[in-house]
Every structure is written in structure tokens, then in C-alpha cells.
Amino acid sequence: MDHIRNFCIIAHIDHGKSTLADRILEITGAIDKREMKDQILDSMDLERERGITIKLNAVELHYKGYTLHLIDTPGHVDFSYEVSRSLAACDGALLVVDAAQGIEAQTLANLYLALNNDLNIIPVINKIDLPNADVPKVKKEIMDVLGFREDEILLVSGKTGEGVPELLDAIIERINPPKEYIDNKTRALIFDSYFDSYRGVIASVCVKSGEIKRGDMLIMMSTGAEYEVVEMGVNTPKEKLIDKLSTGSVGWVSGSIKTIDTVRVGDTITTKENRADTPLSGYKAMKPMVYSGIYPIEPNKYEALKEALEKLKLNDASLVFEPETSEALGFGFRCGFLGLLHMDIIEERIRREFNIDIIATSPSVIYKVTLTNGEEIEVDNPCEMPDKVKIESISEPFVKASILVPSSYIGPIMELCQDKRGIYKTTEYIDSTRVNIIYELPLAEIVYDFFDKLKSYTKGYASFDYELSDYKVSNLVKMDILINGEVVDALSIIVHKDAAYSRGMQITKSLRTLIPRQLFEVPIQASLGSKVIARETISAMKKNVLAKCYGGDVTRKRKLLEKQKEGKKRMKMVGSVEVPPEAFLSVLSNN
Amino acid sequence: MNHVYIHIPFCKSICSYCDFCKMFYDKNIANTYLDNLKKEIEEYYEDEEINTLYIGGGTPSSLDFDLLDKLFNIIKIFKLADNYEFTFECNPDDINEFLVKKLASNGINRISIGVESFNKEKLKFMERCADFDDIRTKMNLLRYYGINNINLDLMYGIPGETLEVLKKDVKLFLKLNPNHISTYSLIIEDHTKIKIANIQNISEDLEVKMYEYICKKLASKGFNHYEVSNFATKNYESKHNLAYWNNEEYFGFGLGASGYINGFRYDNTRNIKEYTEGKYHASEALLSKREVMEYEVMLGLRKMEGINLQEFFDKYDVNMQEVFPIKPLVRNKDLIYKNGYIYINPEKIYVMNEILNKMI
Numbered sequence: 001m002d003h004i005r006n007f008c009i010i011a012h013i014d015h016g017k018s019t020l021a022d023r024i025l026e027i028t029g030a031i032d033k034r035e036m037k038d039q040i041l042d043s044m045d046l047e048r049e050r051g052i053t054i055k056l057n058a059v060e061l062h063y064k065g066y067t068l069h070l071i072d073t074p075g076h077v078d079f080s081y082e083v084s085r086s087l088a089a090c091d092g093a094l095l096v097v098d099a100a101q102g103i104e105a106q107t108l109a110n111l112y113l114a115l116n117n118d119l120n121i122i123p124v125i126n127k128i129d130l131p132n133a134d135v136p137k138v139k140k141e142i143m144d145v146l147g148f149r150e151d152e153i154l155l156v157s158g159k160t161g162e163g164v165p166e167l168l169d170a171i172i173e174r175i176n177p178p179k180e181y182i183d184n185k186t187r188a189l190i191f192d193s194y195f196d197s198y199r200g201v202i203a204s205v206c207v208k209s210g211e212i213k214r215g216d217m218l219i220m221m222s223t224g225a226e227y228e229v230v231e232m233g234v235n236t237p238k239e240k241l242i243d244k245l246s247t248g249s250v251g252w253v254s255g256s257i258k259t260i261d262t263v264r265v266g267d268t269i270t271t272k273e274n275r276a277d278t279p280l281s282g283y284k285a286m287k288p289m290v291y292s293g294i295y296p297i298e299p300n301k302y303e304a305l306k307e308a309l310e311k312l313k314l315n316d317a318s319l320v321f322e323p324e325t326s327e328a329l330g331f332g333f334r335c336g337f338l339g340l341l342h343m344d345i346i347e348e349r350i351r352r353e354f355n356i357d358i359i360a361t362s363p364s365v366i367y368k369v370t371l372t373n374g375e376e377i378e379v380d381n382p383c384e385m386p387d388k389v390k391i392e393s394i395s396e397p398f399v400k401a402s403i404l405v406p407s408s409y410i411g412p413i414m415e416l417c418q419d420k421r422g423i424y425k426t427t428e429y430i431d432s433t434r435v436n437i438i439y440e441l442p443l444a445e446i447v448y449d450f451f452d453k454l455k456s457y458t459k460g461y462a463s464f465d466y467e468l469s470d471y472k473v474s475n476l477v478k479m480d481i482l483i484n485g486e487v488v489d490a491l492s493i494i495v496h497k498d499a500a501y502s503r504g505m506q507i508t509k510s511l512r513t514l515i516p517r518q519l520f521e522v523p524i525q526a527s528l529g530s531k532v533i534a535r536e537t538i539s540a541m542k543k544n545v546l547a548k549c550y551g552g553d554v555t556r557k558r559k560l561l562e563k564q565k566e567g568k569k570r571m572k573m574v575g576s577v578e579v580p581p582e583a584f585l586s587v588l589s590n591n
Numbered sequence: 592m593n594h595v596y597i598h599i600p601f602c603k604s605i606c607s608y609c610d611f612c613k614m615f616y617d618k619n620i621a622n623t624y625l626d627n628l629k630k631e632i633e634e635y636y637e638d639e640e641i642n643t644l645y646i647g648g649g650t651p652s653s654l655d656f657d658l659l660d661k662l663f664n665i666i667k668i669f670k671l672a673d674n675y676e677f678t679f680e681c682n683p684d685d686i687n688e689f690l691v692k693k694l695a696s697n698g699i700n701r702i703s704i705g706v707e708s709f710n711k712e713k714l715k716f717m718e719r720c721a722d723f724d725d726i727r728t729k730m731n732l733l734r735y736y737g738i739n740n741i742n743l744d745l746m747y748g749i750p751g752e753t754l755e756v757l758k759k760d761v762k763l764f765l766k767l768n769p770n771h772i773s774t775y776s777l778i779i780e781d782h783t784k785i786k787i788a789n790i791q792n793i794s795e796d797l798e799v800k801m802y803e804y805i806c807k808k809l810a811s812k813g814f815n816h817y818e819v820s821n822f823a824t825k826n827y828e829s830k831h832n833l834a835y836w837n838n839e840e841y842f843g844f845g846l847g848a849s850g851y852i853n854g855f856r857y858d859n860t861r862n863i864k865e866y867t868e869g870k871y872h873a874s875e876a877l878l879s880k881r882e883v884m885e886y887e888v889m890l891g892l893r894k895m896e897g898i899n900l901q902e903f904f905d906k907y908d909v910n911m912q913e914v915f916p917i918k919p920l921v922r923n924k925d926l927i928y929k930n931g932y933i934y935i936n937p938e939k940i941y942v943m944n945e946i947l948n949k950m951i
Contacts, residue, residue, distance in 0.1 A: 519945055543941050545942065546944065547776050547778060548778070549819075549836075551843060551849055552598075554890070555858060558886070568948060
């Protein structure tokens with residue numbers, strides 16, 4: 001155990017975490033330089049494309065007689081739950097800061113998380129080879145803001161490998177070996193799981209006490225489910241089968257587990273042979289923050305969608321879903337996500353990996369509604385908002401947001417946050433040129449268009465992080481959208497009363513451009529209760545004819561008709577109006 | 592009934608909107624082309640009696656006279672039925688007494704002239720020429736030599752065109768007393784000059800107004816609106832084109848031509864080299880019964896009189912309403928059922944694709 005080090009790398013997005021991980025793998029000889037695929041830990045296509053790590057991955061490395069387990073962590077605020085899982089499996093963390101960018105919002109957020117988990121932290125300035133690197137400035141930031149001593153800070157370049165051997169030495173010297181547990185009963189933390197079509201559910205585990213051997217009977221402590229270990233192994237990063245995982249080790253186990261619900265990330269595994277009475281503590285299960293309805297465009301894909309969500313949930317404890325019916329969209333699922341990026345990724349994976357065309361309704365937060373009879377209910381779907389007369393008050397979730405920007409942007413940020421119903425808290429100076437502005441903001445505004453606005457208000461210079469703070473009573477109303485006189489349940493939203501008129505206008509306008517002309521005139525209306533507050537009209541289609549059709553045109557013209565027909569297949573019928581799937585997200589677009 | 596279309600893919604100038612199979616006229620190439628055309632006809636034609644013959648292009652009238660003689664010599668192979676219809680497409684500039692005599696003496700009895708417009712701006716946009724007095728003289732010449740069945744093409748919906756401009760065109764066209772008028776709105780097809788220049792269509796609303804004006808005006812002057820884009824005086828409907836809309840089979844010969852023979856629909860190559868090497872058909876498909884019936888609907892409903900249910904049954908041994916969802920469309924007044932015919936509600940003819948999409 002003395003020769004084991006379990007650590008992770010935490011960083012703001014784009015600060016070079018994955019490149020540094022690649023270099024560590026190369027220098028410890030885990031992989032050959034020639035077989036080096038850039039950023040080996042980011043194995044999903046989507047991760048590579050977006051430059052972020054979504055799924056966790058653990059690699060076993062050997063260096064100077066020590067066994068190092070590098071546990072990768074996601075780098076986005078949406079995935080703080082996953083970060084917390086991987087942190088709990090670690091004893092130390094490399095806090096990576098970009099030599100050109102300096103400290104960003106997520107650097108701070110990650111540091112606090114790591115400190116809460118009692119990790120040894122090694123501050124690392126990365127990308128020192130960049131021409132615009134400003135090492136003295138970033139060093140000063142790390143000392144002033146994070147409170148480290150100058151001699152604790154390591155300088156590396158993930159790209160060239162400079163400083164990486166010294167970093168490896170520091171990991172051995174400065175990170176504690178895994179802690180001894182009070183007893184020697186088997187306790188292994190599940191920090192990730194994924195589904196393999198041949199082997200069933202595979203759980204990534206960190207053995208905190210005791211050991212797991214091939215053939216052991218595993219018990220999932222929260223569900224009581226039992227499985228025999230069929231295979232176990234470590235990633236080096238190539239898969240290597242082993243017979244035993246002892247205390248302090250990180251690896252994976254499989255046991256022809258088909259019931260996905262029984263392997264819960266965050267749960268503790270023990271064994272029948274060496275059964276523990278108490279599970280590990282320290283895990284903080286996160287609740288979804290954002291809900292959206294997901295519906296198959298073709299109704300017969302409902303079962304396929306269900307299966308896709310079940311498979312995605314295997315790797316993603318934070319995804320929740322339950323069946324839902326919409327008058328407009330038919331049968332689908334109400335899904336809960338950690339945030340917008342999480343939602344985007346899940347939807348994209350359903351489309352790409354499972355090849356199911358879906359419609360997603362506009363995301364909603366969870367509202368707490370006090371009824372006139374004193375009862376309090378939670379509403380995550382605008383359609384389920386009770387009648388106005390039955391409502392005493394509605395509260396909505398607020399977040400504590402910290403926005404790091406160059407001080408010249410203080411004005412625009414204040415303006416934006418004020419516009420988004422923000423409550424100003426404080427401004428902290430990072431140094432003479434940068435500030436950390438703290439606001440309380442309604443989560444619904446962040447879900448709506450805050451990110452896009454923030455980007456354009458600050459030319460991309462702002463970094464942003466938030467955590468849920470509390471619920472506050474707001475003057476909220478439910479707005480319905482009517483197409484051709486019929487309320488479309490999937491388009492209803494909850495909106496602040498002061499913003500209702502402008503949102504109503506914006507949504508009806510955007511629907512007018514998104515819905516193609518029909519054979520008849522189609523009115524589009526936004527209403528609060530029975531009061532119409534905005535109206536647009538789609539004029540009737542006047543022309544769709546093959547003007548010329550002679551002997552030479554016949555087959556080509558038929559293909560044209562077939563193409564038109566194909567285009568209609570993706571449309572959803574709302575009453576007698578054909579509505580394209582994009583229209584159901586029109587409530588989100590703001591241009 | 593048998594029908595033949597022959598494609599002459601040569602032009603002396605290229606119109607800005609044209610996406611037909613065509614190339615600049617070159618006498619040597621045209622000469623070789625006719626040799627190959629002869630070979631193609633000889634390979635497929637088996638002495639059937641031909642009811643209609645149509646020579647289109649391109650610009651068939653662009654051929655030099657000796658090549659025209661060569662073409663007409665090739666065409667002698669076809670055994671023509673009594674009361675045959677033989678159409679030849681002409682560019683107005685090419686018409687002169689010599690040509691007209693040649694056409695008349697070779698059995699041509701119908702001429703289609705690509706006038707398109709008399710408005711200077713429209714003509715300039717299309718990169719075409721036409722002069723009212725000139726056309727009038729040429730039509731008189733045709734009639735003098737016994738070619739009494741004359742079609743004029745009229746285009747509308749040219750960018751910048753107003754309803755007034757169109758009204759003037761229609762008036763002038765009517766003044767010429769043609770037997771038949773074919774009319775089309777401008778379609779911006781891929782790979783045309785105007786597509787490349789990113790020209791935009793006129794508004795749908797204006798285009799529909801123009802179409803409705805044409806229909807109304809021509810009807811008031813005694814023209815029979817017998818197909819979406821075609822108008823004829825009494826008994827001057829194009830027999831050849833009706834064959835297409837009646838879903839009858841036809842030979843298509845020449846570069847880029849299409850045909851429908853023995854249940855196969857085929858498209859000839861548009862590549863002159865392949866054509867010269869005798870690789871005539873670029874694609875061909877044997878139609879299923881369902882597909883044949885779908886073509887019957889797509890083409891037949893272009894006729895204002897529509898499809899005769901009894902004839903449909905005689906042809907396919909099944910009732911049309913059992914194959915296609917007729918009833919709801921009739922209920923919705925998309926289709927009209929009258930005197931044994933099913934036809935598109937004339938008010939909806941300009942959105943008929945929407946109706947076809949619900950049927951096939």
C-alpha cells in the first residue's frame with residue numbers, strides 16, 4: 001500500500017489536462033510514443049470533438065517501483081457529480097493552471113471540491129512552452145488566490161514533456177498512500193460503470209479496504225444484489241486481466257451483470273467472503289437540475305429510445321428518466337440532467353450512437369409551488385403547473401454564480417446579470433486586472449441563454465461556474481403556445497411575468513419561420529391563461545407544383561416528389577399542422 | 592399507340608435558365624451524332640406503327656440543312672400511322688422559307704416555337720431574342736406551307752416581371768392566334784447560369800397571380816386548359832404530350848433522352864462519348880405494378896379532366912380507390928369526383944404536389 005498513489009488531474013476546461021495525461025502515460029512507459037493517439041483518455045468521439053472529458057477512465061502506471069493510478073475527471077460544471085466520484089477514489093490531485101490563461105472559475109471550483117475531499121494538492125502550471133506564457137504572473141495568482149507557497153508550484157509542458165518527470169517524483173513524494181481503513185473488511189467504491197455488449201456491466205472500482213478476488217461473490221451494498229466476479233482487470237491503458245485487486249488498487253470487475261439498475265455509481269461493493277457492515281461514506285449523490293422531454297420522431301422508436309436511455313444510464317448515474325406522454329409528441333420520456341451540456345451530450349449520443357431521431361422539448365428547472373390549500377408540490381414540466389387560481393406562490397432555484405473576467409468587463413457583466421434578474425453579492429479582485437464577480441441568478445435564466453449572452457458580452461473572456469444556492473419566490477407565470485388554435489403542451493414554458501410579452505413575441509416569431517407553409521393559414525399565438533399576448537400568422541402555401549413534366553422529366557420529377565415526402569416524414573402532426581422537430585426548441589432560440 | 596421522342600442536343604446559344612441536355616452546335620459533332628442516333632434507333636425500333644413523333648432539343652432547328660436532310664432520312668425508318676402528329680421544335684431565328692418547305696415536305700405537321708416573351712427585359716434575362724412582327728411573318732409562312740398546328744412557349748415569373756408586363760405578353764401571344772400555348776414559370780435549376788448567379792425566384796404570391804391570370808385570360812379566349820401548363824384551341828391538344836400524361840409507353844432516342852418501353856423506364860446517357868460508344872442507357876428500371884400505378888396518378892392528375900376510374904380499372908384490374916386514399920381527399924375537396932373522373936380541385940392545381948404526396 002505504501003507504494004500506491006491514487007491521483008487525478010483537475011483543471012479548467014482547455015488548460016491541457018488530457019495532453020498532460022498523455023505525456024505522463026508516455027514517460028512512465030505505459031504506451032509507446034508511436035502508438036500514442038493524442039489524448040488517449042478521452043475515448044468517446046464526442047469528448048474529442050468538444051475537447052472535454054465526460055466519462056471517467058482509470059489507468060495503472062508503474063514508475064520507480066511505485067504503482068500510480070491516474071483517474072481522469074470531467075472538466076465541466078455540469079459534471080461536478082462525476083468529479084466528486086473520482087475525487088473520492090483519490091488521495092491527491094494535480095491542480096493544473098494554464099500558463100497563459102491563469103486561474104479560471106473552474107480552477108477555483110475544483111480546488112474547493114478537492115479540499116473538501118481532503119486531498120493532497122500539487123499546483124501545476126502547464127503549457128509553459130507557449131509563447132504567451134506568463135509564468136511569474138500565474139505563479140503570483142496561485143500564491144495570492146489559492147494560498148500555495150512558491151516552492152510548491154511545479155512548471156510543466158504537457159506538449160513537450162518538460163517538467164513531467166519532476167511532477168511524477170512529486171506525486172510519489174507529496175501524495176499520501178491510500179489510508180488504512182478501520183477494519184479489513186472488503187469495501188470497494190464504484191466510481192464509474194459502463195456496459196460492454198459481451199461482458200455486461202463493468203464497474204470501475206477503487207478498493208478502500210480488504211480485497212476482491214476472481215470468483216468472489218460481490219454484494220452491492222445499497223441494493224443487496226449479488227454477482228460472482230467473472231473477470232477483473234486494470235487498464236495500463238491496454239486492458240490486462242488479473243486475479244486480485246488488493247487494498248488501494250484501482251481496476252474493474254465484471255460478473256455477467258445484466259440488470260443495470262443494481263450497479264449504482266457511488267455505491268460500495270463488498271464480498272460475501274469478507275462482508276463489511278458499513279458502506280464507505282463521502283459520496284454526495286447529485287440531483288438533476290434540468291428536465292426536458294425527449295420523444296422519438298418516429299413513434300415506433302419508443303422502445304429503442306427506452307433501451308438507449310437505459311444503456312446511457314449505465315455509464316451515467318446522474319441521468320434520470322421516466323415515461324411521459326404529450327398530446328403533441330406522443331410517447332416519450334421526461335429526462336433529468338445535471339445541466340445543459342449534460343443534456344446536449346445525452347441527446348447527441350442518442351442520435352449518434354443509437355441512431356434515433358428525437359425531439360427534445362425546451363429544458364425546465366424544478367419549481368416549488370405552494371398551493372392555496374397549503375400543500376407544496378414540485379413541478380419540472382410546465383404542462384403540470386396547476387391552475388393559476390390554485391397557486392399561492394411559485395419559487396424557483398437560484399444558483400450562486402461566480403464569473404471571472406478582466407476588470408474592464410465589470411460593466412457588461414453587471415448589466416447582463418441585472419437583466420437576468422440577478423442579485424449582486426460581491427466582487428473579489430484576483431489581481432489588478434481580473435475580478436471574480438459573485439451573483440445569485442435564477443437557474444432558469446442560465447438554462448435559457450445566459451451562456452451565449454455571457455460569451456458575446458465578454459468576447460469569450462469570461463469563465464463561469466455555479467452551484468445551487470436556494471429557492472426564492474418569483475413572480476412566475478405559465479405561458480402557452482397555440483398553433484392553429486390548439487395549445488401545444490410541449491411548447492408551454494414558465495416565464496417571469498415581466499419577460500412574458502417579449503418571450504411570447506420571440507417564440508411566435510421564430511415558430512413562424514420554422515413551421516413551413518401549410519395549405520391553409522395558420523395562426524401562432526402565445527397566451528397567459530385565456531389572454532393572448534402575441535400572435536403571428538403563417539400564410540397559406542400557394543405553390544407546390546411541377547410546372548413542367550414531359551417525357552424527359554418523369555423519373556426526375558418523381559424523385560423530387562419522393563424527396564418532398566421524405567421531408568414530411570420527420571414532421572410531427574399538431575392537429576392538422578405539420579411541425580418540424582426544430583420548432584419544439586424554438587422557445588430556446590433568441591434571435 | 593406508339594410514340595417517339597428524338598433529342599437534338601445542339602444550340603447556337605445557351606439560354607440562362609436551361610438545364611436540358613445541350614451543347615454548342617458543332618457541325619462535325621452533330622454529323623457523327625446523327626450516325627449514332629441512327630444506330631440507336633435501329634437497335635431498339637422494331638417496325639411498330641408510330642402515332643406521334645416529336646423532335647425536341649436543344650434546338651433541332653440549329654442543324655444545317657444537309658444535316659436536316661440526314662435527320663429526316665433517318666426518320667424515314669419509322670412507319671407512321673394515319674393521322675400521325677409530327678412536331679418539330681424551332682427557335683424563332685431559324686425559321687425561313689427554305690426550312691419551312693423542308694419541314695413541310697418531310698411530313699412535319701406541328702411546330703413548337705420557343706418565343707417565351709416579347710418583353711425586352713425578360714428576353715434579356717433569358718438571353719433570348721423574339722420580335723412580334725417577325726414571329727407573325729414566320730407563323731404566316733408556316734401556315735402558307737400547310738403547317739397549321741403551331742404552339743408558342745410562354746414564360747413568366749422572370750425576376751423583375753410585373754403582372755402588367757405579363758398581361759402585355761399574353762395579349763401579344765393571343766394576337767398571333769396560336770393553336771396551342773405552353774406556359775411555365777421560371778424554375779431555377781441546378782447547374783444553370785442563373786443558379787450560379789444566385790438569382791432568386793419572384794414571390795410565390797405574385798407567381799400564383801400570374802398563373803391565375805393566364806388561366807383565366809386564355810380560357811376567356813376559347814383555349815382549353817387541359818394540363819397544368821398547357822392550353823389548346825379545339826382539337827389542338829398535343830397528342831404526343833398527352834401520351835406522357837396518359838402514362839403510355841414511348842421511345843426516347845438521342846443524348847439525354849428518356850423512354851418507357853416494355854415496362855422499363857430508362858434515361859439515356861448525357862455523356863456524348865458514352866453515347867458514341869453505344870452505351871445509350873445510363874439507367875433503367877423495371878417498374879412494379881404499384882410504381883406504374885403511382886406514375887399513372889402523378890401524371891394523370893396533371894390533366895384537368897383527371898383520371899377515368901373505369902379506364903384505370905381496365906388497365907390495372909383494380910379500383911383506383913382501393914390503391915390510393917381517394918376518399919379522404921375528396922372529402923377534403925383536394926380531389927373532385929365527377930362523371931366517372933377523379934381530378935385535382937382546379938383551385939388547388941398549383942399546390943397539387945401536396946395532394947400527390949398524400950396519395951403516393
